[in-house]
Amino acid sequence: MIKIIQDAGHGGVDPGAQAFGVQEKVWCLEASTYLNNRLNSLGLYSTETRSKDITLDSISRTNLVKESGATICLSHHFNAFNGFARGVETIYPLRSTNVLATKIAHGIRDTSGFPLRRVFQRKGANGDWYFMHRLTAPVETIIIEYGFLDNKTDFQKLERKEFRKSLYEAVVKVICTHFQVRYRYGTYDNGYDEMNIIKLKEGLSTKRKTVEKYEISEDIPGYMTASDAKYQRNHATIVKTGVYYIFHKSEGMINVTATKGVPGSWIQPPNNETTRKTTSKTKIRIIGNVQIVGVNHAAILMDRPDRLKAKNMGTIAKDKIIPIAGSVKGKNNPYGYWEVIYEGKRLYISGQFGRRV
């Protein structure tokens, strides 16, 4: 019997990409439970790495894949980049051919009408670039990026649950055809309440209640509960430098989040400063954070969104996280620009050097 394991990307303290009030982890889980249910009902054998909103680190996640006895792992994701990029991507490991990854990408493209962005593999210093590929050998793990959450055109379609389900069903059909299992159309609903998204979106756009912010000036451990943070046990994640919203405070600990109104990670505030003011005394509205990527050392901060005419206002080091007020098309860069907030000022970095986190 063909065994397949579904991997819902992210989960728990890791929301994945966030845009337009949606957290990637929610749709990843929806995709995983859909595939799991449908494939099992069609006579294949499918399991999941997670069936709930829980945190899985890379080791436990990949161990689950390896111990499942599956030959195929489908890792479900929704993409985000600079707001302009869009379309379908599948990523396959260095040890595999592109055959199944290509069929899946074509299936989603044909059903969605989205462009096919790429089917690719990526090499890093120690083998595969992505841990899901590197740590799951010999399983053929295919990362599926159904579309871009942060692209308006993709999002306007993706936000409809029936549309998302049609993409998952396209993958079901591809898997059946590939493994020569008789395909019969069907559907599955995991009961996830679409209203959650709507409420969340309303919360973001209309509730102008000021939410306290908290600046983290060096990477610190993040925990799932306030008591874990207090006793510094069961360290679950790293909260990177950046400006966060305060979701909740308890026992002197703070729950910080990148998305207003959504729980994030618990931290133990350095020096017990639970009311530390952000250094940016700015009225500029923060919509999220980007991490500096794709540069050798640092990205240039510009005074206007035009690489050729801008004044160089300084640099921000690779891997650093910086709050953003938005993104703009600007001039002389096909990737556009991130509008970043730096020392209270509105500055710009090239779109390809920032990734939403």
Ligand SMILES: [Zn+2]
């Ligand atoms: Zn993802």
